[in-house]
Amino acid sequence: MLGKLSGWDDTIVALATPTGIGAIGVIRLSGSDAFRVVNELFPSKDLQAQPSHTLHVGFLKDGDQVLDEVVVALFKGPRSYTGEDVVEVSCHGSPYIQQQVIQSCVSRGARLAKPGEFTQRAFLHGKLDLVQAEAVADLIASNTEASRKAALHNIRGGFSAVLQQLRDRMLQFSALIELELDFAQEDVEFADRSQFFSLINEAERTVQHLLQSFQLGNVIKNGVQVAIIGKPNAGKSTLLNTLLNENRAIVSDIAGTTRDTIEETLNIDGILFRLVDTAGIRQHTSDVIESIGVEKSLEKMRQADVVIYLFDANETSVNELSEVAANMQEQSIQFLLAGNKADKSDETLLEEKFLGFEHITFISAKSEWNVDELKEKLVEMVLHGSVQTEGTVVTNARHQHALQQVASSLSDIHRGLDDKIPGDLLALDIRRCLHYLGEITGEISNEDRLDYIFSKFCIGK
Incomplete structure (x- = not known):
């Protein structure tokens, strides 16, 4: 595949560790001249004569100037990350030293690597296949246990194995049907239609399972935006502080204290929740600043994945809460009802008062009473009871789009088998299905698409 793309026969260099001051920095080179470039800067020994997978300590020198004392790691292709000759130089973590080393490599023929x-x-x-390569970026960006597990599963080839097995079996039948076309005048069937029908049924179940996992995968990868909505002085800022276990928002008894939205993140059971504390919503206010805050609150409510509607359990009427719930349902908003300040009343009486409301939890944000139950309901609502992340979970929107095309193709094949359509028409649908399966793993790709996908990676990886 490499020979088909232009500009891949040179040597690249980049900083592989984060920018800034640290104990060490690692500068990575890859390409046919990687050993020569570093060898010209390393007078201690001839690196080109050293075996692969070895470490060498010495000084880097550019002419008479000593750049740094370094450790050089050698990886000869194809036994390297890139499959090419790779050299990694571990120098001291001064940004100035790192820049000097990179510049010396560039002056000897290397070029700066793209993201x-x-x-x-x-x-x-x-x-790596394309799924595994994209999982590398997901692993680097992972910020919860769930996202780490999902990325590692894909790097190890879990998702790829599912797709490859499906594609291999489809290819076998495709070859037999294509063969039938060569003997069209003989009226013979090389492909067992009953076995093929069973394969299509199995493939449809597999693809639907993968598509359904995307909802969980999107949560794992991107987190969940949760807007805390309610009337002024309902205790929204107090709840935010309690959930975060810190005094992040200003709290007072004065209604309308929060004028703008406050956003913070919280990790609950391996899922990242992006909490948004909003200004209190009330219909009529003469305060211009507060009016702007209310409008922002309504905007955040519409954008959120989940809304926690916080209300004073003692002061709010059943009719008022019914109106709020109906409004949320009308806008297709996922929401939880949280009755705050419930420690001031008898819980049994409150349950009787609000009998019939779903997704309601009575809490005291100030005393932290029952807040853990609210967290549990939040996780349950987002995951819908699905907490299994060890298996294959689709986290990539590109994969989801391709799988939707695969599902459509499988549906057409299924319908064609039912209608006993000619083999040449059936072959077209099978080719389309194979195309989109190959597009996911990168077996079918183009240079522009690859450049776009890898441009989202960090430089040096």
Whole structure:
């Protein structure tokens, strides 16, 4: 595949560790001249004569100038991350030193790597398929246990194995049906239609399961935006502070204290929740600033994945809460009702008062009473009881789109088998299905699409 793309025969260099001051910095080179470039800066020994997977300590020198004392790691292709000759230079973590080393490499023929170019070369050399390559970026960006597990599963080839098995079996039948076309005048069938029908049924179940997992995958990868909505002085800022276990928002007894939205993140059971504390919503206010805050609150409510509607359990009427719930349902908003200040009343009486309301939890944000139950309901609502992340979970929107096309193709094949359509028409639907399966793993790709995918990686990976 590499030979089909232009501009992949040079040597690239980049900082592989985060920018800024640290103990060490790692500078990575990949390409046919990687050993030569570093060898010219490393007078201690001839690196080109050293075996692969070895470490060497010495000084880097650019002419008479000593750049730094470093550790050089050698990886000869194809036994390297990219499949090419790779050299990693561990120098001290001064940004100035790192820049000097990179500049010295560039002056000897290397060029600065583009974002994701090391991983892109690993893909082009067959070290990773496209799903695994994208999972590398997901692993780097992972910020919860669930996202780490999902990315690792894909890096290890879990998702790819499911797709490859399906594609291989489809290819077998495709080849037999294509063969039938060569013997169209003989009126023979090489492909067992009953076995093919069973395969299509199984494939449809597999693809639907993967598509259904995207909702969980999107939560795992991107987190969940939760807007805390309610009337002024309902205790929204107090609830935010309690959930975060810190005094993030200003709290007072004065209604309308919160004028703008406050956003913070919270990790609950491995899922990242983006909490938004909003200004209190009331219909009539003469305060211009408060009016702007109310409008922002309504906007955040419409944008949120889940809304926690917080209300004073003692002061709010059943009719008022019914109106709120109906309004949320009308806008197709996922919501939880949280009756605050419930520690001031008998819980049994409150339950009787609001009998018939779903997703309601009585809490005291101030004393932290029953807040853990609210967290549990929040997680349950988002995951819908699905907490299994060890198996294959689709987290990538590109994969989801391709799987939707696969599902459509399988449906057409299924319908064609039912209608006993000719083999040439059936073959067209099978080719389309195989095309989209191959598009996910990168077996079918183009240079522009690859450049776009890898441009979202960090430089040096």
